[in-house]
Amino acid sequence: MTALASGGEPLSMDDLIRPMGTGIFRAVEPLQVAAMLESQGLNDKIAREKYGHDDVFSLAEAAYTHISTMTAPRPPAGTVLRRARPLAQMLHGLLYGLPAALLPAASGLVGTQWLMPGLVLTTGIGWVLGSAAAQTAYSLAGRGFPRSAGRTLRTGLLLGVLAAMLMAGVIALVRNGPVALVALCVMQMAFQLASGILLFYRREIWLGVIMMPAVVAGIAYMGIGDSWVGLLAVCVGVVCIAGIVGAALLLTLAAGAHDAHDDHDALAAEPPLRTLVRPDVRALLPSLLYATLTAVFLLQAEARYVLDRTDIAVAGAGLVLGMGVLEYRAHTFEDETRAAIREVVYPVDFTRRSRWLLAKGMLICLGTLATLTALPLAFLHFTHTLTEASVAMAAAHVTVGGAYFLAFLLANQAKVVHLCLAQGAALAVHPLGRFVLPDHSALADVLLFLAAALLFFLVLLTLMSRSLRDVKQYR
Known part of the structure; x- marks a missing residue:
């Protein structure tokens, strides 16, 4: 369940250079590269959060040095480097x-x-x-x-x-x-x-x-x-x-x-490793917090049932099997939006196109997770152990999976603090809400977890929908 690592990986120099076409290869100094990057809407914040450099000028110097060592054929202008496999x-x-x-x-x-x-x-x-x-x-x-x-x-x-x-x-x-x-x-x-x-x-x-x-x-x-x-x-x-x-x-x-x-x-x-990782420490702390909150949110909901309620514990197995699909669709969305930005003329056209791409990716993810989750539910049905609580837990895991797809996309945009706040809100519902729950049955607990998962999903969907208006995030 470490698919967030893959989905939120910083971009490499090839990811920066190749989509810009052949023009960047004609640069004669780093300042010219910096001007090209800024003309594409890349600023110091994006340079830090997506490429690991302090500012645009540092990134431009690294890109200029990297260009001189590239031996691969230079792609034609408009080519998009695909990250989905x-x-x-x-x-x-x-x-x-x-x-x-x-x-x-x-x-x-x-x-x-x-x-x-x-x-x-x-x-x-x-x-x-x-x-x-x-x-x-x-x-x-x-x-x-x-x-x-x-x-x-x-x-x-x-x-x-x-x-x-x-x-x-x-x-x-x-x-x-x-x-x-x-x-x-x-x-x-x-x-x-x-x-x-x-x-x-x-x-x-x-x-x-x-x-x-x-x-x-x-x-x-x-x-x-x-x-x-x-x-x-x-x-x-x-x-x-x-x-x-x-x-x-x-x-x-x-x-x-x-x-x-x-x-x-x-x-x-x-340089020594401690010197190299120093610039990453500040950005790493929110990511560590988010990974911790996410692990606590999912595992605490499952842990209490692994010993005496197998029907509930296995109901979420489809999410584990489907994590790779979520990762793949996140990379596909990035590939498609980077291609779309070169095909449209106005930002409103990109927003309209990207909304359709997001909806398509979301439907594929939810459909895949629902199909995979149906497998353990079918097993429970044939063994006469299917319960309302296990169905509710399965639905909660499908919802969490949809939220993880959105989290991959938001993490790639360096919105980790927003993810922490959203996950914290979900944790406030479950497990904290369990202490004021009048009914302490397994079904009531799982339904509360489903409500927390739905809140998490809706908050991330709202954040992602708003980010589609910021075109420079997808360059």
Whole structure:
């Protein structure tokens, strides 16, 4: 559930240069590039929030230097660099959900009463750490520091594993839990962060191939049910996750190796990491807050039902599977709006076109999530465990998914503070509203969560609709 990292990634120099056509390649000094950028509506705020530079002049100097090193054919004027990758991005949710095949086997070894609370906590911690590491790494890579980006991702992975080890160890000691809980929480955290690194480097195929033996073993256990098969499935899962971690580390260590072969001195001159990330700290704090609020909002609504109300807990599985679709549609919307801005004449025409593109993207996202959510509901129906509360929880997750699609778009426009306020308003409804709820049944609680999700969605929809009038956001 780290799709917000991908959706809110800072833009690279190629994203800045290529859509401007061949004219920028004829610039003879950085000041000329700066004039071209300002003529396109780019200001200091956009330079900081979308490209990681202090102002337009700093960005222009970096762009001028980058142009001199480009060897790819120069695209004709009006060409738009597409960021959407249909199959790869749509599979992200499924790839993140692969370890779910091992949960029955792991529950048989550790016990559901220990495994589920541990996984909920590690998922929340990994969500926040993964988002912070990915955002910083995207910023560093966009500024031309691939080695530092790789080091940031490695540091995030190490911190996450240590945090999972500490948290699970405390649970095991204080509540007399099994030692195996520590190992399983560490493996879950390692997979969550390492898989995010593979997706950062666009190695979706690697992730699926390396994890496939564990998925097959987990399914075999569900079919056979023997405890020894369960132990074997968990061991296979450990080996596969170790392979994913190894692949992630190799990718971060190899980051920039191609550039080093071409220009070793330039790569070796990367400043210390603490110096590079200093400009990102201020922008990172709101993102960290938003990731924390989002994790709390979703996980607290699900956590109380993972042990005794399976029908409610599984009702939101469609959101996990559909996160990749939300990410893909967010990138598609950006591609389409950047293309539209070159086809229209007046801002009002762009606003009209972009509203249609937003409505199309929203309908596709909601339709996809509703279809995916129907699968667990159908399972509950055929097993005679479908309840009103599970249907309400499914509807809440579809609504949250629609809000996440809008959040991807707003995060790309650096409106993270607005996202924090919107998520805070939703948290004021649920779980805070639970304390004044006269009916404390599961159905009443889930309906309150649905109301909070709807509020979150409507606030973000209002913010996004207003942003369509600001044409320079989409250049």
